[in-house]
Amino acid sequence: xxxxxxxxxxxxxxxxxxxxxxxxxxxxxxxxxxxxxxxxxxxxxxxxxxxxxxxxxxxxxxxxxxxxxxxxxxxxxxxxxxxxxxxxxxxxxxxxxxxxxxxxxxxxxxxxxxxxxxxxxxxxxxxxxxxxxxxxxxxxxxxxxxxxxxxxxxxxxxxxxxxxxxxxxxxxxxxxxxxxxxxxxxxxxxxxxxxxxxxxxxxxxxxxxxxxxxxxxxxxxxxxxxxxxxxxxxxxxxxxxxxxxxxxxxxxxxxxxxxxxxxxxxxxxxxxxxxxxxxxxxxxxxxxxxxxxxxxxxxxxxxxxxxxxxxxxxxxxxxxxxxxxxxxxxxxxxxxxxxx
Amino acid sequence: xxxxxxxxxxxxxxxxxxxxxxxxxxxxxxxxxxxxxxxxxxxxxxxxxxxxxxxxxxxxxxxxxxxxxxxxxxxxxxxxxxxxxxxxxxxxxxxxxxxxxxxxxxxxxxxxxxxxxxxxxxxxxxxxxxxxxxxxxxxxxxxxxxxxxxxxxxxxxxxxxxxxxxxxxxxxxxxxxxxxxxxxxxxxxxxxxxxxxxxxxxxxxxxxxxxxxxxxxxxxxxxxxxxxxxxxxxxxxxxxxxxxxxxxxxxxxxxxxxxxxxxxxxxxxxxxxxxxxxxxxxxxxxxxxxxxxxxxxxxxxxxxxxxxxxxxxxxxxxxxxxxxxxxxxxxxxxxxxxxx
DNA sequence: TAACCTTACGAAAACGTTTGCGTGTGGATA
DNA sequence: TATCCACACGCAAACGTTTTCGTAAGGTTA
Numbered sequence: 001x002x003x004x005x006x007x008x009x010x011x012x013x014x015x016x017x018x019x020x021x022x023x024x025x026x027x028x029x030x031x032x033x034x035x036x037x038x039x040x041x042x043x044x045x046x047x048x049x050x051x052x053x054x055x056x057x058x059x060x061x062x063x064x065x066x067x068x069x070x071x072x073x074x075x076x077x078x079x080x081x082x083x084x085x086x087x088x089x090x091x092x093x094x095x096x097x098x099x100x101x102x103x104x105x106x107x108x109x110x111x112x113x114x115x116x117x118x119x120x121x122x123x124x125x126x127x128x129x130x131x132x133x134x135x136x137x138x139x140x141x142x143x144x145x146x147x148x149x150x151x152x153x154x155x156x157x158x159x160x161x162x163x164x165x166x167x168x169x170x171x172x173x174x175x176x177x178x179x180x181x182x183x184x185x186x187x188x189x190x191x192x193x194x195x196x197x198x199x200x201x202x203x204x205x206x207x208x209x210x211x212x213x214x215x216x217x218x219x220x221x222x223x224x225x226x227x228x229x230x231x232x233x234x235x236x237x238x239x240x241x242x243x244x245x246x247x248x249x250x251x252x253x254x255x256x257x258x259x260x261x262x263x264x265x266x267x268x269x270x271x272x273x274x275x276x277x278x279x280x281x282x283x284x285x286x287x288x289x290x291x292x293x294x295x296x297x298x299x300x301x302x303x304x305x306x307x308x309x310x311x312x313x314x315x316x317x318x319x320x321x322x323x324x325x326x327x328x329x330x331x332x333x334x335x336x337x338x339x340x
Numbered sequence: 341x342x343x344x345x346x347x348x349x350x351x352x353x354x355x356x357x358x359x360x361x362x363x364x365x366x367x368x369x370x371x372x373x374x375x376x377x378x379x380x381x382x383x384x385x386x387x388x389x390x391x392x393x394x395x396x397x398x399x400x401x402x403x404x405x406x407x408x409x410x411x412x413x414x415x416x417x418x419x420x421x422x423x424x425x426x427x428x429x430x431x432x433x434x435x436x437x438x439x440x441x442x443x444x445x446x447x448x449x450x451x452x453x454x455x456x457x458x459x460x461x462x463x464x465x466x467x468x469x470x471x472x473x474x475x476x477x478x479x480x481x482x483x484x485x486x487x488x489x490x491x492x493x494x495x496x497x498x499x500x501x502x503x504x505x506x507x508x509x510x511x512x513x514x515x516x517x518x519x520x521x522x523x524x525x526x527x528x529x530x531x532x533x534x535x536x537x538x539x540x541x542x543x544x545x546x547x548x549x550x551x552x553x554x555x556x557x558x559x560x561x562x563x564x565x566x567x568x569x570x571x572x573x574x575x576x577x578x579x580x581x582x583x584x585x586x587x588x589x590x591x592x593x594x595x596x597x598x599x600x601x602x603x604x605x606x607x608x609x610x611x612x613x614x615x616x617x618x619x620x621x622x623x624x625x626x627x628x629x630x631x632x633x634x635x636x637x638x639x640x641x642x643x644x645x646x647x648x649x650x651x652x653x654x655x656x657x658x659x660x661x662x663x664x665x666x667x668x669x670x671x672x673x674x675x676x677x678x679x680x
Numbered sequence: 681t682a683a684c685c686t687t688a689c690g691a692a693a694a695c696g697t698t699t700g701c702g703t704g705t706g707g708a709t710a
Numbered sequence: 711t712a713t714c715c716a717c718a719c720g721c722a723a724a725c726g727t728t729t730t731c732g733t734a735a736g737g738t739t740a
Contacts, residue, residue, distance in 0.1 A: 004456075004485050006726060017690045022728060032688060047481065052457035053402065054726035056393045057695045064458075072421050075622075078413040085412070085439060089446075094453060097437040099425060106429075113434060116344075117392035117696090118404075141387065145344050256626045263628055282415075286596045286623055288603055346696060357720045362698060372718055394696035397725045457726090 005046040014042060056117070064094035065309060066119030068110050070127050070154065072099040075252075075281040076298050077125065080152065083302020084123055091310050104129035108138045121148040121313050123305045126156060132195050148312035150305045153296075154197060162308040163325040164301050168198050171294040171330035172205025175248050175276040178292070178332055180213050182339060184246035184274055188221040190235060190254040192228075199224075202250045202278065228253065236261045246274040246338075252283045255291055259337070274338040289336030297328050304328065345386040354382060396457070404434035405649060406459030408450050410467050410494065412439040415592075415621040416638050417465065420492065423642020424463055431650050444469035448478045461488040461653050463645045466496060472535050488652035490645045493636075494537060502648040503665040504641050508538050511634045511670035512545025513552075515588050515616040518632070518672055520553050522679060524586035524614055528561040530575060530594040532568075539564075542590045542618065568593065576601045586614040586678075592623045595631055599677070614678040629676030637668050644668065 011018045016035065024031045024039035025048075031039075056062045065088050069077040081097060088095045096119055100107035107127045114122070122142065130136070136156055143149050143161060152164040179187050189206045192199030203222070210217050223238045225231050235257050249255035255277030259269050267273055269289055277284055280295035304326045351358045356375065364371045364379035365388075371379075382388075396402040405428055409417040421437060428435045436459055440447035447467045454462070462482065470476070476496055483489050483501060492504040519527050529546045532539030543562070550557050563578045565571050575597050589595035595617030599609050607613055609629055617624055620635035644666045 008726075018727085019691080019729080020689060023689090026728090030688065035688080049452065049456045051397075051726050052453070053393055053396045054457070054695090055728085056457075057391075057397055057697095057725090058727050058729095060695065062393065072425070073415065073418040075413065075415075078418060081412050082439075094436075094458070095438065096434075098435065099422075112389065113392070116389040117394070117396075118434070253626075260626070260628055282621075282623055283626055286593075286600070286627070288600055288628060347698095348696075358697085359699075359721075360719055363719090366698090368699095370718065375718080391696050394725090395698085397695090397727095398697050400725065 004051070005043075005048050006051070007048075010039065010042055010046070010048065014039060061120050061313075062094075062118060063092060064096055064119045065306065066111075066114035066122045066124075067095060067097045068100055068107060068114075068122065068124040069097070070100055070102045070125055072097070076153075076279050076296060079298030080125075080302040080305070083299035083304075084306040085302075086299075087303050087306040087310065093306075093310065100127040100130075102128040104133055104135065111138050111142055115142050115145065115147060119147075121150070121309045123150045123152060123302075123309055125152050125154045128196065131156070131197060148309055150309045150312075152301055152305045160323055162305075162312065162323050164305045164308065164328065165325065166296050166301070166328045166330050168201035169205035169208065171278065171296075172202035172248065172250070173209040174330065174332050175278065175294050176206045176209035177212075178334075178338065179246040179248060179274055179276060180209065180215075182246075182274060185215070186221070186244045187215075187246040187248060188223065188238075188242070188244040189248045189250070190223045190225065190231075190238070190258060191250045193224050193226050199250055206248055225254065232257050232261065236264075239265065244273060246276075248276050250278050252277050252279045252281045252291075252293070255293070255337075256283050256287055259287065259289075259291075270337050270339040276338060280333055284333075284335070287337075292335045292338040293333050294330045295333050296330060301328055344391070345383075345388050346391065347388075350379065350382055350386070350388060354379060401460050401653075402434075402458060403432060404436055404459045405646065406451075406454035406462045406464075407435060407437045408440055408447060408454075408462065408464040409437070410440055410442045410465055412437070416493075416619050416636060419638030420465075420642035420645070423639035423644075424646040425642075426639070427643050427646040427650070433646075433650065440467040440470075442468040444473055444475065451478050451482055455482045455485065455487060459487075461490070461649045463490045463492060463642075463649055465492050465494045468536065471496075471537060488649055490649045490652075492641055492645045500663055502645075502652065502663050504645045504648065504668065505665065506636050506641070506668045506670050508541035509545035509548065511618065511636075512542035512588065512590070513549040514670065514672050515618065515634050516546045516549035517552075518674075518678065519586040519588060519614055519616060520549065520555075522586075522614060525555070526561070526584045527555075527586040527588060528563065528579075528582070528584040529588045529590070530563045530565065530571075530578070530598060531590045533564050533566050539590055546588055565594065572597050572601065576604075579605065584613060586616075588616050590618050592617050592619045592621045592631075592633070595633070595677075596623050596627055599627065599629075599631075610677050610679040616672075616678060620673055624673075624675070627677075632675045632678040633673050634670045635673050636670060641668055
């Protein structure tokens, strides 16, 4: 088991100084051609690779981006990561991914861990618990220490930093409008509780769309789900004997669960009830019927977020701080769950 | 913007030496109670956090685990990561995740990057391209430098290291047996090309199960798919006018695509054709009908892999090398896509 | 031959820690 | 008063780099 070879070892072996080796490897003119070649040959032979840790310490930057997301087993977030990785790799950055598991404490721990030397900046979507507690001191602190943060999707309005979001309200409005334009009149919404920012925004979009069509929203057409894992029973009783002709679900799971419930209740999608979901994931694409949905373009979000972050990271320190909020356009993907 | 505070700054501010500060923060008896309290108060005030990079350099270990997977947008792999994170966090390890995107080159780059100081050991599932090329020098090199590697799922038999796998053959056999026990006689398999190790193993399991039932396998009941993204057309023509009464698909995507194709061809699942898939992902659970499938217990795999790795990492250096292969039991999850 | 200039290399500091050991100060002991 | 011993702290090395600056050797010039 040969250990990793260091400059020091090469120097000793070749009977020159460490600095000579370092310079030779960098093709410095300070070093004679002869020595340079000798050193490089030796380094190659022993497969020398500079130690990243030492470089990070010296340069005071790590060339890594920290990504913290609420859930790792989640299609949308992984597509975002895909986008981040794409540009990070192009620009020579490494990506560290941590999941907060929607726990405030774990988010804090992860952020502090990465902030103490492991990453130069962060791309993050906050945990559910954090949105509930409204405690953002860890993020503020990270920023105040000079580490740029880009928030995406589940953002925090109060925080002054770069953000990448979709227009959730507009997306929901588009979805609802689509249903309205198909002639649906009794449109229910299955959404989350209000403290989830994106849920609330989508609910508002739904309401706006109805208003624009002069339809009064009905309280009993709105279902706010707290416990996502047990949504099926809630949706089932919600839909029981209800004469809706369309459902707008703010995420994929709610959409397919609604479809399943309708199926069990003997109703056909889209003939009896049309469904529009949110997020273009695996489920929407492969479900039968495939689901009409609003695509959030996760990869694009990741790309934009990474670009914003790297710009900040590589920008001059003396330019005045300026923060952008990028809004990614959503798009309606029409499939089989809404009738033509 | 207050920069990160270091021992040096605290020392200067308090007019003591760096070592005094360091020791005081560690509650060393060498330092007077008075000084200790003063230092700790100051450190707390300025929110001092030791710099991980410096610690890594000094201790020559990073307390991070590198995970390299073929695809990040993939339910099974993310569940494995979930498991890894679970035990890593318990044991105070950080997790760095990189995806190779199934590219050999990117796998090499990522591994070398992480190996040069960013991680102490690796958990990895090799890229498709790597399996094809059979070039494992990067992994061998990493191990020869003293960094432990745990392979999972898509492993490499030739490599001597810890491994965590499922018994793909046995799982496939179980799946096929289930179909046979339901009375199915004409069982097709939709699988991958042979160089994907798990695909081949599952195909073999299917063949074994048939043999045990004295059923001769038919070439025209075996579909090997090369281009996963366009599997629908292949499956469609494969199933066209074929009188099968059951399908065993080696992954979720093939299973639901088969279901979709059958649906379009006017056949009912499970009444006309039963389907068993492999991997218990989102799709299987929520599809209508929900899919009977073989669960790989991804999280459990991640847990075991992480434990193996951390054992190696924290074990004595002088114990003789000994490598384990953990085989996770698969289980059959019966749902609606196979008739009772 | 003295002064100077290249050439080719080495010494050392710096990044932020930890830790073994050396040492000055003061009080207690003889 | 001389000796000794805790006590409380500082020094310096080490981890692996990069880079600035210093310098010895040898050659060139006047």
